[in-house]
Each structure stands twice: as C-alpha cells, then as structure tokens.
Amino acid sequence: MIEMMAVNKWYGKDFQVLKDCSLKVAKGEVIVVCGPSGSGKSTLIKTVNGLEPINSGDIVVDGVSITAKSTNLDKMRSRIGMVFQNFELFPHMNVTDNIEIGQIKVLGRSDEEASEKAAALLKRVDLSEHALKFPSQLSGGQQQRVAIARGLAMEPMAMLFDEPTSALDPEMINEVLDVMVSLAGEGMTMMVVTHEMGFARKVADRVVFMDYGEIVEDAKSDDFFGSPRSARAQDFLSKILNH
Amino acid sequence: MNYNWDWGILFRDPYAGWILEGLWWTIVISLLAWVIAFTLGSILGVFRTTSSPILRAIGTCYVELFRNIPILVQLFLWYFVFPEILPDDWGRWVKRDMPAPAMTTAIVALGLYTASRVCEQVRSGIEAVGVGQRQAGRAIGMTEPQVYRHILLPNAYRIIIPPLTSEFLTIFKQSSLALTIGVVELTAMTRQIEEYTFQGFEAFTAATIVYSLVTFTVMFLMRFVDKRTALPGTFASGGA
Ligand SMILES: Nc1ncnc2c1ncn2[C@@H]1O[C@H](COP(=O)(O)OP(=O)(O)OP(=O)(O)O)[C@@H](O)[C@H]1O
Ligand SMILES: [Mg+2]
Numbered sequence: 001m002i003e004m005m006a007v008n009k010w011y012g013k014d015f016q017v018l019k020d021c022s023l024k025v026a027k028g029e030v031i032v033v034c035g036p037s038g039s040g041k042s043t044l045i046k047t048v049n050g051l052e053p054i055n056s057g058d059i060v061v062d063g064v065s066i067t068a069k070s071t072n073l074d075k076m077r078s079r080i081g082m083v084f085q086n087f088e089l090f091p092h093m094n095v096t097d098n099i100e101i102g103q104i105k106v107l108g109r110s111d112e113e114a115s116e117k118a119a120a121l122l123k124r125v126d127l128s129e130h131a132l133k134f135p136s137q138l139s140g141g142q143q144q145r146v147a148i149a150r151g152l153a154m155e156p157m158a159m160l161f162d163e164p165t166s167a168l169d170p171e172m173i174n175e176v177l178d179v180m181v182s183l184a185g186e187g188m189t190m191m192v193v194t195h196e197m198g199f200a201r202k203v204a205d206r207v208v209f210m211d212y213g214e215i216v217e218d219a220k221s222d223d224f225f226g227s228p229r230s231a232r233a234q235d236f237l238s239k240i241l242n243h
Numbered sequence: 244m245n246y247n248w249d250w251g252i253l254f255r256d257p258y259a260g261w262i263l264e265g266l267w268w269t270i271v272i273s274l275l276a277w278v279i280a281f282t283l284g285s286i287l288g289v290f291r292t293t294s295s296p297i298l299r300a301i302g303t304c305y306v307e308l309f310r311n312i313p314i315l316v317q318l319f320l321w322y323f324v325f326p327e328i329l330p331d332d333w334g335r336w337v338k339r340d341m342p343a344p345a346m347t348t349a350i351v352a353l354g355l356y357t358a359s360r361v362c363e364q365v366r367s368g369i370e371a372v373g374v375g376q377r378q379a380g381r382a383i384g385m386t387e388p389q390v391y392r393h394i395l396l397p398n399a400y401r402i403i404i405p406p407l408t409s410e411f412l413t414i415f416k417q418s419s420l421a422l423t424i425g426v427v428e429l430t431a432m433t434r435q436i437e438e439y440t441f442q443g444f445e446a447f448t449a450a451t452i453v454y455s456l457v458t459f460t461v462m463f464l465m466r467f468v469d470k471r472t473a474l475p476g477t478f479a480s481g482g483a
Contacts, residue, residue, distance in 0.1 A: 051382060074381075086375055089379075090393075092397050092401070101383075102384060102385070105385060106384040106389075133475075
C-alpha cells in the first residue's frame, strides 16, 4: 500500500533530515514510528502524502508514485487521511462543517450526502451532541476525535497520524487511542508516529525506530519490545518505558 | 491679538456648503483609494505567501518599491512626472482629458501606496493563521487556491481587522495631501474659507471636528464588525 524507497531529504544545503529511508506498509497494517525528538518522524510521515517534498528516492502509494510528474498530488492526498499533533481543525467552522468541507469542495459530494456522512462519523467518535460547536469550545481530546472524523470522511485508503495524543492532557489520551484502536481493528492501513508504547504493543504490526533521520530499526512489534537489536533503540525504550 | 471670533461663519452660506462638499470629496477619495488598496493589497499579500517563488518575488518587489517612497513624492511622481514619460497622446490624456485628472491621480496614488501596506498586513495575517492550517487543508486534498479561499483568508482577515482599520483611517487622513495637486477636498475647502473670510481658527476647528467625527465613527463601526466576526469561544482582538 505504502512503499518508501531510499528517500532522502534535506532542509537547506547542509541538514539532511531523512537519510535513505525505506519502508513498506502493507494493506491493513498498522506501523508505529517512534524515536527521539528531532529524529525526523514528522518529516517522514509528511513525505508520504507529499506535504513535505523529497529530494531523492521515491514513495509509491497504492501503485502511484508521488514523484511522478503525472501524479495529481491533491487527488492523492484526498485519499490519505492525516491527523496532526495540534488537531488543526478549521477554527472558523463548526464541527460539522469541518467534516463536510473536504467532502464538498474536494470530492464534490452534495450537501445532503456530506452531512449524512458527517453525522454518522460524529456518532462513531461519540460527539453527536457537539455537532454545531466550534473547535475552540471543545476539549483537546474531542478536537482530535473530530480531526479523525474529518480524515475518515474522505474514505481514505490509509491514515497517517503525527503524535495524535502528545498535545493532550493524560486523561484524554485514551478516548483518542480508543478510536484509533477500533480503526485498526477494522483493517485501516495506518502509519502512526507516537510514543504511546501501550498502543504500539496492542495494535502495531511493526515498530519503526528512527534516529538522526535514519530508520535504525524496523521490526515486528513483539520483537521490538522483546529485544530491540540496536543499542540506540534499547536506550530509547528504557528511557520512555521508565517514566 | 485682535481676532474677531465668528463661529456663525461656519453655518453661513456658502461656507457650510463648502465644508460639506470638501468632506464629500475626502470621503470619495478615501473610499475609492481603499478599494484599490484592499483589492491589490490582498492579492499581493497572497502572492507573498504562496508556494510560487515568482509570485513571492513580485509581491516583495512591489512592497519594497511602494512602501519606501514617501507618499507625497509618489503623488508628485504620478501627477507631474508619469504623464511626461508616456507617449504624447497618453500623457495628454492622463494630464487633461481623463475624468477629473487631479482627483483620479490622487486616488490611484493613495491606493497603490496603501496597497503595499495592506499587503504586509494580509501577509502577516496569513502567517499568523499558520503552516499547520495550510497543511491540514492540503492534507484533505484541497488545492492551494482552495486553501486560501476557504481556510487561510477567512481566518487572516478576522485577525487583521484592527490594523486594516488603521490603514483605512490613514488613507482618510492622507487624502488631504491631494490638495497639493489641486484637489478641493476637506482641507483645501477649509483653507479656502480662511482665505475668503480670515476666520481661519473657526474653519480649521470645524475641519478638525469633522475629521475626528468620521474617524470615531469608522472605529466604532469596525469594533462592532470585529465583535460580530469573532469566533465563538474567542475574543475579538480589540479596537483599532
Ligand atoms: N521547515 C524546516 N526547516 C528546517 N529544519 C526543519 C524544518 N522542519 C523540521 N526541521 C528540523 O528537522 C528535524 C526533524 O524534524 P521533525 O519535526 O521531523 O522531527 P520529529 O522527529 O517529528 O521531532 P518531534 O518529536 O519533536 O516532533 C529537526 O531537527 C527539525 O529542527
Ligand atoms: Mg514531530
């Protein structure tokens, strides 16, 4: 479904943020990406839908290369959902409009179709009674669930999550993770940058560990948690699990 | 000092009419110049923040050029120099044959100058909305123009209502510079009253009051607009 091949990316001339990153995500697989701050996780995940351009290598999503001239990147993005650390709901639209706008403006759905879909998704993320509120009137956990619904409204073939719970108060983390767990259970292809190792253990098929722009380890999740091969991953795990 | 106060002059024919007529032209100049400034400034502000290096360069050049030449110099350049460098026929048209040459030149000059300032406000508004919003729009498949139309601009304009109000009020005050090329707006009319009656104190006091009244009215209206457009759960950013 998603294949990254020897992806390199520089910020400016001197700073290489991604070094020869290769990665495969099969249909229905859930991949967790972790690693120290600044290691390039956000950049990596944003290259998948072309939000961050790459300098060399290639990324193929569902058979379509993001670097090919003939590829319509906007169309491709509409088929890949993305959830951000800071929610990034559109502040001037209420919850329902946030979920409808992409359907109407990008997919060309009718208002009725879009609002039906929005209502169903709001029910699914358990926010039906907040349908007409504005983002600033919701808690962080509620906002992030709306953001997930906004992505799902496009009926994506895969979902990308960039630290979806790290801006949340601890008591709200689970309401968001629960939605993600149920998505994974339904067979959604997911790439998730997170430090929630409980989530990784429970639902990830594989864990990818990044450091200094490199994919240092790419292992079945049991293997990764059981006996990480690299010293850097061991070190990272011991830090993150002991606090 | 032997000054004969005569406040009644302000209400006497034809001077009351002159003040009103001057005010009318001041408002016409300000509004039309603002239409140019707001439209062009918005387009340039968008240019300066797009992904296209060419558009960004155009925006930057415009701002650097127009913002750094004093408005009075620009006014003179447009009025006295610009027609001379045009082909003869066109130059004559600009100087003489187009409708109200001095007034039109004043409107265009003020509009083009203020466009550079509006551009910077729009740019800073768009930047304040943030990269995250831009990415969120692109991530659901919106094109760059769609992201501007539906996400960046509606939020950016909300943020910059107060500075845009000040820019409008600046145009309103700077419109008095038009008298230097012979446009008879409010300040020019006031001087004319002084010349005819020697009641300069009364005339300029009246002008001051009229300018202030318009300014306060605009500020009051825009504060209302700012409140009305504020998003639920947030606070309007306050007065101009
Ligand atoms: N637009 C940019 N220009 C220059 N450098 C950047 C830019 N964006 C990110 N970087 C740098 O690239 C590196 C990787 O950034 P990235 O955000 O991908 O890391 P991350 O692993 O997601 O970190 P975090 O855990 O803090 O989110 C960092 O050193 C960052 O400072
Ligand atoms: Mg990050």
